[in-house]
Amino acid sequence: MIDVYYAPTPNGVKIPIALEELGAPYRIVPVNLGRDEQKRPDFLALNPNGRIPVIVDPKGPEGEPVSVFESGAILLYLAEKYGGLMPAVPRERIRALEYLFFQVGGVGPMFGQAGWFMRQSERITAGIERYQAESRRLTAVLETRLQQSPWLAGERFSVADIAHFGWLRVADYAGVRIDRYPAVQDWLQRIESRPAVQRALSPNHGA
Ligand SMILES: N[C@@H](CCC(=O)N[C@@H](CS)C(=O)NCC(=O)O)C(=O)O
Numbered sequence: 438m439i440d441v442y443y444a445p446t447p448n449g450v451k452i453p454i455a456l457e458e459l460g461a462p463y464r465i466v467p468v469n470l471g472r473d474e475q476k477r478p479d480f481l482a483l484n485p486n487g488r489i490p491v492i493v494d495p496k497g498p499e500g501e502p503v504s505v506f507e508s509g510a511i512l513l514y515l516a517e518k519y520g521g522l523m524p525a526v527p528r529e530r531i532r533a534l535e536y537l538f539f540q541v542g543g544v545g546p547m548f549g550q551a552g553w554f555m556r557q558s559e560r561i562t563a564g565i566e567r568y569q570a571e572s573r574r575l576t577a578v579l580e581t582r583l584q585q586s587p588w589l590a591g592e593r594f595s596v597a598d599i600a601h602f603g604w605l606r607v608a609d610y611a612g613v614r615i616d617r618y619p620a621v622q623d624w625l626q627r628i629e630s631r632p633a634v635q636r637a638l639s640p641n642h643g644a
Contacts, residue, residue: 439493444468453637454599461515463644475487512596516595523596548572548613551571554568572608577618584620602625
């Protein structure tokens with residue numbers, strides 16, 4: 438059974454969603470970010486970057502335990518291990534990789550910075566405007582893509598959709614009004630209605 442070092446955050450929710458979609462058993466190990474548990478030595482031994490999510494698979498390569506950090510790496514590890522959530526069609530696989538990296542390199546950091554600047558007691562206008570504008574621009578890229586195809590990779594739901602879902606469902610945190618992006622809004626609703634996603638987001642998820 439895979440241990441998921443978890444907090445209910447935009448990056449955290451990606452992992453139980455993937456595991457539920459793949460039908461893989463897992464156990465939640467709560468990490469209290471408010472108490473900085475992610476900065477303790479035992480956690481840093483799993484992720485030197487001191488952030489969730491992290492997984493520990495007791496049956497990794499050669500049947501030996503392995504830990505994985507960075508949500509994109511975890512999603513790809515799980516997709517390979519359980520044989521799902523990555524399109525088999527080569528062109529769709531390329532699109533899935535593109536949008537997965539677009540999320541971890543673009544949407545995640547920009548939304549995170551926008552939200553951070555918006556919540557500082559000192560108003561730093563240049564920071565707020567820069568990161569909100571970039572968050573909105575990236576969401577417009579997703580809007581264009583989702584006007585063309587039902588899922589980010591193409592015809593199939595994939596790790597790329599899961600990666601974006603965590604942040605897009607809380608887009609207002611970054612000052613992004615999702616009702617201005619109708620294809621993204623429709624896509625969010627289709628993901629929210631998936632039974633595996635509902636299980637993953639329920640408080641009693643995992644073993
Ligand atoms: N690039 C990382 C980002 C992980 C990340 O930012 N995690 C946040 C929660 S969403 C966290 O652990 N924050 C606590 C901290 O920064 O100390 C990933 O995709 O896994």
